[in-house]
Amino acid sequence: MRRHFSRYIVIGLMTFSGCSVLNPNVTEPVFLSNENAAKSWVNGLRRQLALTMNQVVVSTELVSDNYYNNRTLSSKVFDIPQIDYFDLDVNNLQVQVQRLREMSEYGLSTVLKGDPTATAADSTEVYFSNAFAHLLSGELFVGLPGSNLGPVLTPTQHLERAILLLDKALALSTNENDRNAFTLLKARAYYQLGDAVNASKYATAVMSKTTLLRQAKFDGLNNVPNDMQTYLYSSTNNEFAPLPRLDFLDPKYYHTGLAATDQKPVTITKAEEAYLIQAEVQLSAGQLDASRVTMKQLLDVVSARGSVSIDDKKETRNGGNRKDYPLTAVKVKFDVSDNARSGYVLDRQAGNIKAYTISGTLVKAEDLDAAVSQDQLLYLLYRLRQEIFIAEGRRMTDLGIRFPVSQTEQLNNPNVKAEHIQAQLPGFIPLNRGMDDFTYDKDNGVVTMKYDMNAVLVKNKHAKELFPFIQ
Template identity: 40%
Template sequence: MRHLMHGAIVATALFSTACDQFSPTEVRNPNVTNSAFLRTPDASRLWVKGVERTFLQTLNTLLVNTEIVSDNYFNNYTTQSKVFDQPRIDNQDLDVRSMFTDIARLRESATYGIEVVLPADTVARVRNEADLLFYRAMGSIFVGEYFTGMPATALGPIVDAAGHLRLAIDDLKRARTLYTDAALRNACTAALARAYYRLGDRANATTEATALLAASPQFLRNATFDGVTGPSNSFQGLITSATNNYQPLPRLDFLDPKYPNRGAQVQSPLALLKAEEAHAILAEAALATSDLTTARTRLKGLLTLVQQRPTELVDSRNQNRGRSGGIVIYPDSTDYRVAFAPGAPFQTGFVLYRKGATVRVPTVSGTSVTAERIDQIDSVADGYYVLYLMRQEIFLAEGRRSTDIGLRFPVPFAEAQVNTNLDMSAPYMTAVVPAFLPTNLGMDSFIMNTTARTVEIRNDVNAILVANRTSPLIMPFKN
């Protein structure tokens, strides 16, 4: 007789590749059989719990890799990838494989719950179905945002990023009709806006964004971690560790650590979906039609929301950024002034004093942009610059920046070895690294003068994005 791990165990099961080898019905557990588990009262609720755990583990894997591949953070110690900062992305890289595998596991676990566990459950299960659809949709969004493609079924052909976004949209629409709780329906609306945005579907993205802001102007859907039974927030450990692990680009220093260390058993939540994205989508839609008046209004609405989000006093002395120990010494005092690019003016307020008892940091969203700066927007190009600076700052440590700058991870070599539908020479086997992005650590590099107390960032990536905004790899809304 076949044996089955229930959801909580499937969530932590290890397998060598992704959807090519993962089949929940093939997981062996001597204590639980398929038939016994499926006869368990409210089995689908138990399965949902396992999928939730898988979802958190997937988020952990994605965040620790996507944040360093962008210009947000630099891996300043020995933890995690030492090549993504370049950025160098290869289909044989084990971190690429881990990301791919975790997303595939999430989608397959949710699918098995929908197709096998739910039909066998005799208990009312509408909410469970909606939850599984939502988590599968988020897995599809992750493919659409991070990868060139992924099979939608085990050993199946590659479905490209756009195809996975459309799969997510189908699941989210269905989940939204099933949910009765307003907050859960709003989460579907927020995720739909995000998926349509990445597809470049301006009409539907703006419709969903407008609906979200009308229904819940301060909407926030957190991913909540557990310091006792796990999973814990892996990124929290990387940015609060005393070993000088992940360091933010100095002009982002004032936003870090977004996930404070409150003790081993208290894990910071992660904003999965939030109303800020709706404002950003509407601002970008206005810029795409050269409507500067509307864009400025939308950006001010975004700023107002950010200013209403919570901040927290954090003891950051443990991670003394000015000391030796890491590869690069970082500024750690407010008297450092920062220039966003060579020749740009030096500005204050971007570096926090880390030797004092506490620093105040935003824990949901923060930005350096002011209402006065938004009023100064006098061109579409400048509007895009302000918007993408705000997007970078507001979504810091949420795994969104790598997608905004056009990076995409390849299908891993291990998948192609076992899936006969894959062509090893196909474009999806190669990472997408836009030619306009700085390489050789250029996105993370800066010159620090300890005497003059200045920091000059080597490259202003947001300015580079604006200069290349016609590229199909970035800024989805095209005229």
């Protein structure tokens, strides 16, 4: 992707000055001569992080089995899932991730060096932004250039760069919460690399920090709303609908007053992930009892996050792609062979509902006690990952799916090869919108998922796209 300096300058200045008017007369020398250039650039990076997370969350949640597009102008094919390199939404996602990377690189190479008032905290934030761009590149794509029109780096190369950059951020930071967040992000990168030793090392280092949380913030008044909140709650039509067995977790983002001033943040990293990583390390090593204990501890962390009571009576999931979504508290079967379960679909007309803004789950300690094999515990672990990370842009990666390099990049960058423009879509992923499909038996009050994707994952646990620690 080509760098457009004037556009990035405007992004930084808009947030710093509070002005929403684009100024075409701001040039590089003028900006760099501003005594607050570094702080302005950091504010611009925070804005770009929010824009990037908007694209990441909306696109990947649609591709996954978490949500389907009921009636919006967002991608109509990601639900299939169909991921073409020439799709505009694929390009939009790459643009936002690459823009975060290039903005942070310019901050490191030019802005910080040119501003004598730049602080260690400013540098820390820029290194974090660069690291996170590489982390997203490594998790979400089959490969992406690591520089403007440069060679396409593999996911492994992006993740290794992310770790090095997080180390630089850690070396500069004196903020305890930031240091814990960067440490957990290192665990996440090592997890994706399949390095169980280091993933466990950095996950356990922060497991005592049970309130750890780092989020991307949004600003509806300055035209940076949380797009997922718009789709889930702010709109009158509730355009994205969750899989019915995840209905109880929706909406994760909502507003109680004026939508523009109540834009919920999206989580980048949180304490729960440390437990999830450690439990998977233990489970993959055959330490079933230890893994069970770690997951029980995780349930305590989730429970402590709490919930809120909100009015969601305007929820109308029908009238779009599906006209048979259950709107009362019916029972749910995860697939046709499952027993009917209660508590998954809420009756929103009966009164206020419980909403989880950080984490929620219906996995119970007794479920973990009843699981006696590695496969049974692995199934519950990935149920926990799905429910805890819902609407945060993480599920698609757990399904083993990756986006290709976009056609725009291919047409401008001779380093893009044929293998880079093919999405990674494992053969066990159901097509034809199968992951989002269900049937509703109104007479008996039971909705049945066509596929229990966590069971599908466990059945295919040795697939190269899945479970980084299991060989």
